[in-house]
Amino acid sequence: MQDKKRLPIHFAPLQGFTDAPYRNAHESIFGGIETYYTPFVRLEKGEFRNKELREIEPENNTVQHLVPQLIAATPDELRKIVALFLDKGYTETDINLGCPFPMLARRHKGSGILPYPKEVEELLNTILEFPDMKFSVKMRLGWESPEECLALLPILNNLPLRQITLHARVGKQQYKGTTDRNAFETFYNECKHTLLYNGDIASIEDIDRLLNRFPNLSGVMIGRGLLANPALASEYLKGEKLSRSEMLEKVRAFHTLLLNHYEAHLQGNDQLVTKMKSIWEYLLPEMDKKLKKKILKSTKLETYRTAVSEGLK
Numbered sequence: 001m002q003d004k005k006r007l008p009i010h011f012a013p014l015q016g017f018t019d020a021p022y023r024n025a026h027e028s029i030f031g032g033i034e035t036y037y038t039p040f041v042r043l044e045k046g047e048f049r050n051k052e053l054r055e056i057e058p059e060n061n062t063v064q065h066l067v068p069q070l071i072a073a074t075p076d077e078l079r080k081i082v083a084l085f086l087d088k089g090y091t092e093t094d095i096n097l098g099c100p101f102p103m104l105a106r107r108h109k110g111s112g113i114l115p116y117p118k119e120v121e122e123l124l125n126t127i128l129e130f131p132d133m134k135f136s137v138k139m140r141l142g143w144e145s146p147e148e149c150l151a152l153l154p155i156l157n158n159l160p161l162r163q164i165t166l167h168a169r170v171g172k173q174q175y176k177g178t179t180d181r182n183a184f185e186t187f188y189n190e191c192k193h194t195l196l197y198n199g200d201i202a203s204i205e206d207i208d209r210l211l212n213r214f215p216n217l218s219g220v221m222i223g224r225g226l227l228a229n230p231a232l233a234s235e236y237l238k239g240e241k242l243s244r245s246e247m248l249e250k251v252r253a254f255h256t257l258l259l260n261h262y263e264a265h266l267q268g269n270d271q272l273v274t275k276m277k278s279i280w281e282y283l284l285p286e287m288d289k290k291l292k293k294k295i296l297k298s299t300k301l302e303t304y305r306t307a308v309s310e311g312l313k
């Protein structure tokens, strides 16, 4: 166990879940993460949204390594968002070429741009205008077919990218169906950049299997697997799973931090309960079904608190 190679674990951005309070609480209670990413920042009718500005504000973020992510379809949009990140003191930016939401994909944002190599090239060439910023890309295999990412390789290989994260699905799949690891392998064999694997990692064994198959991987990015087991990264690094009581103790501490934060910042108990319940969509899937249901069904703060303390006993 001692000299086994351990891959760095990156916490995937998940809109609506991994906001600043979540990331801060996660690092302070569980740790084990090399890099956190913000959910994407975008322009809406040419303007930033206040919530997204608050999310990237350095004073609201305590994690050691945070990379803000952007989504853009045109060089101009990209320039505006990168200028904001520079202004806030960031030196790294992640570019989202993976989001599958039809509303954005239709406008050639996220994975919707992948079938158009010329547009990708024009967008990504803009990074050359920002020598003080290091750029990475988070992308899918394509929108419709995994051939699309292969067609983009000559463009990607020519750019000074710090890293590429490849989610081994196409956009049309959204988050469903299986990942295509054969298609990932073809990209992996030809990609000159530091490459991270992303998609459906839920256990230490999953990471070990990936490293066996892809020994030159530079890391993995995990989203839903970490929402389900927030200790997954630290367990992997230590080579040891937490006992049930250690896990419950940590989840209780994590939950308290989040509840206290949102209680102080959200307006009214209804908003608070709705926000807190969203965490349980993924957290601890092995929890007794009845106890989980009680949490998810609660509408009042007091019943929510009681249900959670029963669930975490």
Ligand SMILES: Cc1cc2nc3c(=O)[nH]c(=O)nc-3n(C[C@H](O)[C@H](O)[C@H](O)COP(=O)(O)O)c2cc1C
Pocket: 012, 013, 014, 015, 016, 038, 039, 040, 069, 096, 098, 099, 138, 167, 175, 198, 199, 200, 201, 221, 222, 223, 224, 225
């Ligand atoms: C609710 C939700 C929100 C997401 N938001 C983002 C986002 O803002 N930026 C991004 O690059 N990916 C986003 N993703 C994709 C994840 O980062 C990740 O690529 C995907 O969930 C696959 O990895 P996983 O199987 O480890 O979760 C989101 C996924 C989900 C389910």
